[in-house]
Amino acid sequence: MAERRNAGGAGQGGFRQAQAWLHTWCGLWFSWLLFAVFFTGTLAVFEEPISHWMTPEHHAQEQAQAAACASGQRGGDLGQRLAWGLAYMEKHHPGAEMWELWPSDAEGAGDLRVYWFDEKRQYASAELDSATGQPLDKDQSHGAVRATKGGHHFVDFHYRLHAGQAGLWVVGIAGMAMLVALLSGVITHRRIFKDFFTFRARKGQRSWLDAHNAVAVLTLPFQIMIAYTGIAISASTLMPAGIAVYFGTGSQGLRDYVVALNESDRPAPSGRSMAVPQLEPFVQRAQALMGQPVRAVVVDNPGDAAARIGVYGWNSEEEMQQRLNPTTGMVMFSAATAEVLRLRQPGEVDGGDASMAKSVIGSLHQVEFGGQALKWLYFLCGLAGSAMMASGAILFMVKRRGKHLGRQAGEFGSATARVYRLVEGLNVAAIAGLGLACIGYLWANRLVPVGLSHRASWELAVFFGLWSLALLHALVRAPAAAWREQLGLLAALCLLLPLLNWITVGDSLPAQIARGDWESAGVELSAMAMGLLAAWAWRYLRRRSARSQSPVSAGKMEVGA
Amino acid sequence: MNVLQASWLAFALSFAGMAALAFAMERHHEQLTAAMEISAARALLLRAVGAGLLAAAVMPCVQAWGWSVGVVAWLGWLSAGALLVVALISIAARGAAAAACILAAAAAIMAAVWSA
Numbered sequence: 243m244a245e246r247r248n249a250g251g252a253g254q255g256g257f258r259q260a261q262a263w264l265h266t267w268c269g270l271w272f273s274w275l276l277f278a279v280f281f282t283g284t285l286a287v288f289e290e291p292i293s294h295w296m297t298p299e300h301h302a303q304e305q306a307q308a309a310a311c312a313s314g315q316r317g318g319d320l321g322q323r324l325a326w327g328l329a330y331m332e333k334h335h336p337g338a339e340m341w342e343l344w345p346s347d348a349e350g351a352g353d354l355r356v357y358w359f360d361e362k363r364q365y366a367s368a369e370l371d372s373a374t375g376q377p378l379d380k381d382q383s384h385g386a387v388r389a390t391k392g393g394h395h396f397v398d399f400h401y402r403l404h405a406g407q408a409g410l411w412v413v414g415i416a417g418m419a420m421l422v423a424l425l426s427g428v429i430t431h432r433r434i435f436k437d438f439f440t441f442r443a444r445k446g447q448r449s450w451l452d453a454h455n456a457v458a459v460l461t462l463p464f465q466i467m468i469a470y471t472g473i474a475i476s477a478s479t480l481m482p483a484g485i486a487v488y489f490g491t492g493s494q495g496l497r498d499y500v501v502a503l504n505e506s507d508r509p510a511p512s513g514r515s516m517a518v519p520q521l522e523p524f525v526q527r528a529q530a531l532m533g534q535p536v537r538a539v540v541v542d543n544p545g546d547a548a549a550r551i552g553v554y555g556w557n558s559e560e561e562m563q564q565r566l567n568p569t570t571g572m573v574m575f576s577a578a579t580a581e582v583l584r585l586r587q588p589g590e591v592d593g594g595d596a597s598m599a600k601s602v603i604g605s606l607h608q609v610e611f612g613g614q615a616l617k618w619l620y621f622l623c624g625l626a627g628s629a630m631m632a633s634g635a636i637l638f639m640v641k642r643r644g645k646h647l648g649r650q651a652g653e654f655g656s657a658t659a660r661v662y663r664l665v666e667g668l669n670v671a672a673i674a675g676l677g678l679a680c681i682g683y684l685w686a687n688r689l690v691p692v693g694l695s696h697r698a699s700w701e702l703a704v705f706f707g708l709w710s711l712a713l714l715h716a717l718v719r720a721p722a723a724a725w726r727e728q729l730g731l732l733a734a735l736c737l738l739l740p741l742l743n744w745i746t747v748g749d750s751l752p753a754q755i756a757r758g759d760w761e762s763a764g765v766e767l768s769a770m771a772m773g774l775l776a777a778w779a780w781r782y783l784r785r786r787s788a789r790s791q792s793p794v795s796a797g798k799m800e801v802g803a
Numbered sequence: 804m805n806v807l808q809a810s811w812l813a814f815a816l817s818f819a820g821m822a823a824l825a826f827a828m829e830r831h832h833e834q835l836t837a838a839m840e841i842s843a844a845r846a847l848l849l850r851a852v853g854a855g856l857l858a859a860a861v862m863p864c865v866q867a868w869g870w871s872v873g874v875v876a877w878l879g880w881l882s883a884g885a886l887l888v889v890a891l892i893s894i895a896a897r898g899a900a901a902a903a904c905i906l907a908a909a910a911a912i913m914a915a916v917w918s919a
Contacts, residue, residue: 606875622883
C-alpha cells in the first residue's frame with residue numbers, strides 16, 4: 243500500500259512489490275462495483291425492517307393480526323386452513339405434479355398461500371383469504387397496498403445486480419477479486435502489527451491509508467468470511483464442472499442434480515388414482531415428531547396412489563440463537579399408508595457433511611442465526627468493509643493528485659490526466675452517488691403513486707436513474723464540487739426521510755417509537771445517522787474548499803476531493 | 804445471562820482488552836504517558852491483561868449463543884471493540900484508557916451479578 247513504487251509493474255521488484263501492484267490495480271478496478279455490492283449487501287442484513295417500512299399499508303393489518311393472535315382469534319384454525327388449501331388445489335390444479343400449502347405463520351396466524359408447478363414447470367402461487375378460504379384476486383389483495391420490492395431489492399442487487407445469471411457471474415468475479423485484494427493487501431501491509439491500532443487524523447494521504455488499513459485489518463475475519471461464503475453460496479453456478487460431469491450441462495443437469503441430492507427416494511407415480519387424504523392428521527403427527535409448528539405441506543404426485551406428503555417446520559427465533567445451520571425439521575409420509583418415510587430433525591441435513599457445510603456457509607453469509615445482536619455486528623462489519631473499499635479508491639487518487647497531473651508521461655502515458663479524471667468521477671458516483679440511489683429508492687417508495695402499474699419497477703428506475711444522474715454529474719462537475727454537492731444532497735435526503743414519511747403517510751418517528759414499531763423507527767434512525775455522517779463530510783469539504791480559495795494553501799489540496 | 808447482557812459483557816471485555824494491547828505498544832503508550840519508552844515488564848503485563856480480557860470475552864458469547872454461534876459473535880465483538888479503540892485513541896488517548904478501565908471494572912461486576 244504505502245510502499246508502492248510508482249514505476250513498479252507486476253514483474254518488477256520483489257514479491258511484496260508485485261503484491262502491492264496487484265493490490266492497487268485489482269483493488270482499484272473492482273472497488274466501485276465492490277463498494278456497491280458491499281453497501282447494498284450491508285443494507286440487505288435488514289431486508290425485513292426495510293420491507294416493513296416500505297409497506298406502510300400493512301402496518302395496521304400487522305397490528306390487528308398481532309392483537310387478534312393475542313386474543314386467540316386466528317381466522318380459521320389449522321385444519322380449516324389446510325382443508326381450504328386442499329380444496330382450492332383439487333378444484334383448480336388437479337393435474338399439477340406438486341402441491342405446496344403454506345397454511346400460516348409460526349403462530350398459526352398470517353396469510354394462507356398455495357404453490358404449484360404449472361405446465362411449464364414454473365413455480366406459481368395464489369393467496370387464499372384466511373377467513374373464508376376463497377382465492378384472493380391479486381389486484382384486490384394489493385389494491386390499496388403499494389407494490390414494491392422492498393428490502394429485497396438490496397438483496398437481489400448485491401448478489402446479481404438485478405441481472406440474473408449474468409449479474410451473478412459479474413458479482414462472483416468481483417468477489418474473487420476481493421479475496422485477491424484482501425490477501426495481497428495483507429502481504430503488502432508491512433506494518434500490519436505495528437500499525438494495528440494506528441489512526442493519524444488530519445494528515446492527508448497518511449490518514450486515508452491509516453483508515454483504509456484500520457477498517458480492513460480490524461475486521462479481517464469478517465471480510466474474508468463474507469467474500470468467501472458469498473462466492474461459495476453460488477458454487478454450483480461458478481464451478482459447474484462437478485455437476486456437469488455427473489449430471490450433464492444446462493438446466494436439466496442442475497435439476498437432475500437437485501433431485502439426486504434431495505429427492506432420490508421420491509416415489510414414481512403409480513398410475514392408480516387416489517384422492518389426497520385430509521392433511522391435518524399428518525401435520526399434527528409431523529409437528530409432534532419434529533417439535534416445530536408447520537410451515538409448509540408439500541404433496542408430491544397428488545391424486546395418485548403413490549402420493550407423498552412432506553411436512554416442513556418453522557425455526558423459532560430461540561432455536562436460531564444457538565444454531566448455525568438453519569435447516570428446519572421435516573417429515574415425509576406415504577399418503578396411502580400414513581407410514582413415516584423420512585424424518586429430519588431441526589438442524590439436521592439431507593446429504594451428509596458436505597450438505598451441512600454448504601448449509602452453514604450459506605447461513606454464515608446471510609446471518610440467519612444469533613438474533614438482532616449478530617445482525618448489528620454484521621451491519622457494522624459490512625459498513626467497515628464498505629469503508630475499506632471507499633477509502634482505498636479515494637486513496638488511489640489522493641496519492642496521485644498533484645503528483646502526475648500536468649506531467650507528460652504519467653502511468654497511463656498521455657492519457658493520464660483523462661484517466662485520473664475518470665477515476666475521480668467514478669469515485670464520486672460510486673460512493674456518494676450510490677448513497678443517493680439507495681436513499682432515493684426509499685423516497686421513491688413514498689412519492690411514486692400507489693396505483694401506478696409496474697410500480698415496483700418505477701422504484702427501481704428511480705434507484706438506477708438517480709445513480710446514472712450522479713455519474714453524469716460527477717463527470718461534468720469538478721471533483722471537489724461534485725463531492726460537496728452529492729454529499730450535501732445525500733445528507734438532506736437522509737435527514738428529511740422521517741419528515742417525508744410523516745407528510746406522505748402520516749407516520750412520525752415519535753409515533754413509531756410510541757407504538758413499539760422499532761423496525762420502522764430503526765430504518766429512519768439509521769437513515770438519519772447516515773445523513774449526519776454525510777452532513778459532517780459535506781461541512782468538512784466546504785470548509786476546506788473555503789480555505790483553499792486563499793492563495794497560500796491553494797497548492798495543498800490533500801484529502802478527499 | 805440473556806443476549807443483551809452477553810453483548811454488553813463481550814463488548815466491554817473486547818474493548819478493554821484491545822485497549823490494553825494498544826497501550827502496550829510504544830506509540831500509544833507515549834500518547835498516554837508522554838514517556839518515550841515503555842518498560843519491558845509493563846508491556847508484557849499489558850499484553851497479558853489484554854490477551855486475558857479478549858479470551859474472557861468468549862465466555863459470555865458462549866453462554867448466550869452456545870459454541871457454534873458464540874464464536875462467530877465473539878469475533879464480531881472483537882472487531883467492534885478494536886474499531887472503537889482506534890477511533891477513541893486518535894481522538895483522546897487518555898479518555899480511551901479511562902473508558903477501558905471503567906468498562907473492565909464494570910464487566911467484572913456485571914459478570915458477577917448476572918451469573919449469580
